[in-house]
Structures are given as structure tokens and as C-alpha cells.
Amino acid sequence: MQNDEIIRKINLLLVDEIEIDEEALKPSAELKKDLGIDSLDFVDLFVIIEHNFGFKMKAEEMSEVKTLEDFYNYIINRVHSN
Amino acid sequence: MGIYSVIGKNLTEVRESLFSGKSGIIFDPHRKDLGFRSALTGMVDRPVLKGVLDRRMRVGLPVQGEYAYIATLEALNTAGLDQSYLDSNEVGILYGNDSSAVPVVESVDILREKKDTMMIGSGYIFQSMNSTVSMNLSVIFRLKGVNFTLSGACASGSHAIGIGYLLIKQGLQDIIICGGAQEINPESMASFDALNAFSTRESDPARASRPFDRDRDGLVPSGGASTIILESYESAIKRGAKIYGEVIGYGFSSNGEHISMPNVEGPVRAMQKAIKDAGIPSSQIDYINAHATSTPLGDSNEAKSIITVFGADHPLISSTKSMTGHEMWMGGASEVVYSTIMMNHSFVAPNINLDNPDDSTASLNIATKTTPAEIRSFLSNSFGFGGTNSSLIIRKV
Numbered sequence: 255m256q257n258d259e260i261i262r263k264i265n266l267l268l269v270d271e272i273e274i275d276e277e278a279l280k281p282s283a284e285l286k287k288d289l290g291i292d293s294l295d296f297v298d299l300f301v302i303i304e305h306n307f308g309f310k311m312k313a314e315e316m317s318e319v320k321t322l323e324d325f326y327n328y329i330i331n332r333v334h335s336n
Numbered sequence: 337m338g339i340y341s342v343i344g345k346n347l348t349e350v351r352e353s354l355f356s357g358k359s360g361i362i363f364d365p366h367r368k369d370l371g372f373r374s375a376l377t378g379m380v381d382r383p384v385l386k387g388v389l390d391r392r393m394r395v396g397l398p399v400q401g402e403y404a405y406i407a408t409l410e411a412l413n414t415a416g417l418d419q420s421y422l423d424s425n426e427v428g429i430l431y432g433n434d435s436s437a438v439p440v441v442e443s444v445d446i447l448r449e450k451k452d453t454m455m456i457g458s459g460y461i462f463q464s465m466n467s468t469v470s471m472n473l474s475v476i477f478r479l480k481g482v483n484f485t486l487s488g489a490c491a492s493g494s495h496a497i498g499i500g501y502l503l504i505k506q507g508l509q510d511i512i513i514c515g516g517a518q519e520i521n522p523e524s525m526a527s528f529d530a531l532n533a534f535s536t537r538e539s540d541p542a543r544a545s546r547p548f549d550r551d552r553d554g555l556v557p558s559g560g561a562s563t564i565i566l567e568s569y570e571s572a573i574k575r576g577a578k579i580y581g582e583v584i585g586y587g588f589s590s591n592g593e594h595i596s597m598p599n600v601e602g603p604v605r606a607m608q609k610a611i612k613d614a615g616i617p618s619s620q621i622d623y624i625n626a627h628a629t630s631t632p633l634g635d636s637n638e639a640k641s642i643i644t645v646f647g648a649d650h651p652l653i654s655s656t657k658s659m660t661g662h663e664m665w666m667g668g669a670s671e672v673v674y675s676t677i678m679m680n681h682s683f684v685a686p687n688i689n690l691d692n693p694d695d696s697t698a699s700l701n702i703a704t705k706t707t708p709a710e711i712r713s714f715l716s717n718s719f720g721f722g723g724t725n726s727s728l729i730i731r732k733v
Contacts, residue, residue: 297458
């Protein structure tokens, strides 16, 4: 899967599943502050990513993920390392 | 008041169904596929809340919470309470609910398959607790008063109103959102079906629930939600709120006997305590909404209880479960709504399907047809597993 395809897929999931406004999806947006993704939404993201990318996010690695770009990069790295 | 029921999705639809004696019972083939002894059930569409409530509010809301949200919206609207009032005043919630099976089943199914709790997601915990309705509605409506759930089996909704009435009478709250909710799904009813307590008159669903009839063969499970805004008289007058009725009596008791078989003496004490609490002669009660679920023993024992308390010259009686089926955790609240509708529109809804009484029910003054009636006050009975009993008396204002 190409990186831009992964990013498109992540954006689609954030809009459809977490119901985030598409216009807010800027790479520099902070997940908590700007996108309003709270601790409960993160729990759902674990399930959504597993269903759609086939791997499980690791909670201990998420502390480094602050912005949407961090999140893209995290998923891209995991996709390519699997 | 607000209602989301198998005989109507709002007060107007329900009033029309009560007046015309419409049944909300269907045959659900899926239950047969699952191995149910009886596939009869009350049924109502699931509310569509996407675009109405945001995702976080929906994720933790089980189906009976969705019913309760719709019923509560109508109740707040008819009570003239908007969000700005709820934000600036202490309004509480006491709701009756005693199960939430589907989220429990689904979350454990995921765990068994995935062997990882992180794959369960965030919503199931809030959906699966018995207090799911009060916890969700208190967040959705940003309530700041008393907030808990009453679990009293098939008397849950009635006890919720009774306890709310006592809190208001004590001066501890001015306004409490009271009610009862009941999920409709096979998961919640499978173990109940196992008790041989459900009617198997599957060839004629609308005639299966037949309280007090000689040929009754069991109850029909049902569900939905019903909300009543209880408010101190002073507060309601000050706000200029429409007052549908006044709760004047609450009586409760426990049978102290069998876990599922009802007796006569327990309901007698609940009714007597309610009448004493109301401080009115029983002759001023013009209608009894019976608990009668269409089981052979339950209806017979309630008939004896009513005769014991009221004597041979008792008020008109009907069991609205003949139309709705048994709404269980919701029933005690919805039947207060049904009876209050009758009181405000001067009729008694029919106990449909009563073709032939038996020896124990023949002496009851049962409305088998829609009957014009001026109701000064009514008594509503609700009884449940464990022998819990609740009787409420509501007066016209």
C-alpha cells in the first residue's frame, strides 16, 4: 500500500468512524487539542486500525503520537514493517 | 410525559392505539431460528440518532437507551423544559432498567474471538451496565441532580417513580426525570423463554397476550421506554408547566416467598400502603391498571388481591399489557403514562382478548371495550421477580 493511499484511508476512517470534520484533518493538527480525539476515542482507534490495517497499535507507542502527521507516520511505519 | 412504545412512538400515537385497542405484538422468526419456545414479542423500530446525537453520546447508548432518549425528549418538551433550564437548575434522573444483554454478549464474543480486551472498544462498558440509561441520559442532558437506576425486575419503572415522588416530597429535589426502559432483543429474553412463561399462541400474535382470559397461556415480552417528569407542585406552578397528574400514593412490599411465583398477600400490602399514603378513600379510585401479564397464576392472584383490597364493588380494571405485551423494566412507568392519558381523555382502554374469564377473574369489573369514564384518580400495579411489588396512585389535577 502506497503512503498516500494509507493517508487517504486513515482520513476516511477518522471522518466515517470517529466523525471528525474532514476540513480539520490537517497534518499539523494535534489529535487531542485540534481534532478532539479523547482517551475513549483512542480505545476505538485501536479497534478501527486492527479491523482496517490488520495490526494492533501498541499503547506504549502512542505517547509519541501528538499530531495527525505523527499518526500517519506511525501507521505507515507499521504497515511497512508488517 | 414521553413514550416510545410498541403501540406508538409518541403520546398522540399511543393515545390512538389505547383508544382503538391496537396490539403491538408480532412473530419474530429470528427467535424461532435461535431455538426459542415462543417467537412472540412486542416490536418497535430502532430510533435513528446519527445526526441527532454526536458519536460519543451514541457509542455508549444501548437500544433501550435510544428508546429512553426519544421518550425523554418528548417528556422534556411537553413539560416545557429546555436545555438552558437543565443547565441552570438542579434536575435529577431516576430510571428503571434491569438488563442490557446485547452489549454484554457482543463484548464477550469479541473477547473470546480476539483474546484481547483492547479489541472491545470504548462503548460496551457504558452500554452494558444496568445503570446505562440514567448514566447516558444524565450526560446527554447535562443533568446535575440525583442520578441513579432502579433495578426492581418488572416493577423497576414503577419504583423509579415511587422513589422520585418520595425525594420530591422530602424537599430534596424539585424536578426528577423518571421512567423505565426495556430492551427488545432475543439475547435478553432467551433465559426467560426457558422458564415456559411465554405465550406460544404464535398463530395469532395480536391475540396472544390475553390477561384475565380463561385461555391465557403466558406473557408476551415487549419493550420500549417511557419518561415522566416529576416536579414539585410549587415548581410546576411557578414555571407554568402543564400538569398531567399528581402522584399522591406509593406503596411497596416484598412477598418474602418464591422467586418467580407471585402471591396474593404481597400485592395486597402494596396497594393498601399506596391507598393509605394517598389519604383518599379507595372509592375515589376510578380505574386500576392491573399488572396482569397473561400468566395463569399471576392474573389469578392479582384478581384475588384486588378483591381483597377493594371488595366486590371495585373500580374499572384493565391490563394494557393485552395490547403492549409485558414491557418489564419499562412497564411500571409506561403504564402510568397510559393511565394518565386515559385520565386526561376520559376513557378506559380495553383489556383486549378477554373473551371468557375464568373462576378467579370472573368477579372483576374489567373493561373489555373502550369505555368512557371520568377518572379522578387511578392505581397502577407492578410486580416483579423476587416478589417485589409497587403500587402508585395518580390523581387528576
